[in-house]
Amino acid sequence: MKWRWPDAFCAALINSQPMGFYHPAQLVRDAREHGVEVRPPDALASDWDCTLEPLEGQRLRAVRLGLRQIRGLKADDGLKLMALRAQGVRTPEGFARGLSRRTLELLAEADAFAGLGYSRRQALWAVKGLAGEAQVETRAPLMARQTLREVQVDLPLMSAPLEVAEDYRTTRLSLKAHPCSFFRPELERLGAVPAGRLKALRPGRRTCVGGLVLVRQRPGTAKGVVFMTLEDETGTANVVIWKDIFDANRRLIMTGSLMAVHGQVQNEDTVIHVVAERFVDLSHLAAAMRQEDPDAPLDRRDGGRLQASRDFH
Secondary structure (H helix, E strand, O other): OOOOOHHHHHHHHHHOOOOOOOOHHHHHHHHHHOOOOEEOOOOOOOOOOOEEEOOOOOOOOEEEOOHHHOOOOOHHHHHHHHHHHHOOOOOHHHHHOOOOHHHHHHHHHOOOOHHHOOOHHHHHHHHHOOOOOOOHHHHOHHHHOOOOOOOOOOOOOOOHHHHHHHHHHHHOOOOOOOOHHHHHHHHHHOOEOOHHHHHHOOOOOEEEEEEEEEEEEOOOOOOOOEEEEEEEOOEEEEEEEOHHHHHHOHHHHHHOOEEEEEEEEEEEOOEEEEEEEEEEEOHHHHHHOOOOOOOOOOOOOOOOOOOOOEEEO
């Protein structure tokens, strides 16, 4: 099914979350690498679940991410939005008559009003400025005759890294860019090669690779060996960490969300690993994506994590 219908396969797996080994971000990345167009959650187009949208002249369809992908949004609120949309509602003011302000804020923060022509900040300003919430006409009929929208002001545009960080915070993935694309100069200064180039390196060569930590595994049958998966903008890299190296770097390995790994390339039957020798914690770079003021103190409440790794022991 994945080979023949990667669009349906991707949508079905995301609709079945939480499950399995992979984050939605990795499912989306794999689908896009196999020719599937993926579209973001949208207040005017998304159902609760992911859906498939026809593409003219193409066999595969576009995957429209569902409202379920928005962190904190409840299924009941998603269904209410769909019902309002079926009644012809097409504006934040209209949605405000059936949805709570908090629900509107979650939609705005997730950039789900982009289809209405609002940037993320413009949408959040608009919904915070609404004069009433659900049933405003019956609760305050005189106020209901007034406009619900405050005057829109010119708001500064978000930087590209901040947009991507907000995507990860609100929807657990970004269709705009991969975080490591912003860190590539720093990774290159450490000697890191893109994960997609590892297959071109000869076995035994010492190299470095960096990326977001996706998975950490420590199988009970592996005699203390830890397996880690990193992801950058070009793909994934598998890292093997022997027990003595793990014991010496345990804290960094178990808590780092973005790191560079120096080690030796191993290629056995086309399965490529980097056998780790030392590590560099780059989690501060992920934390810096959320800072508009480069001189402001970094917010390290979550260790700079953009997404939680999936750890198996």
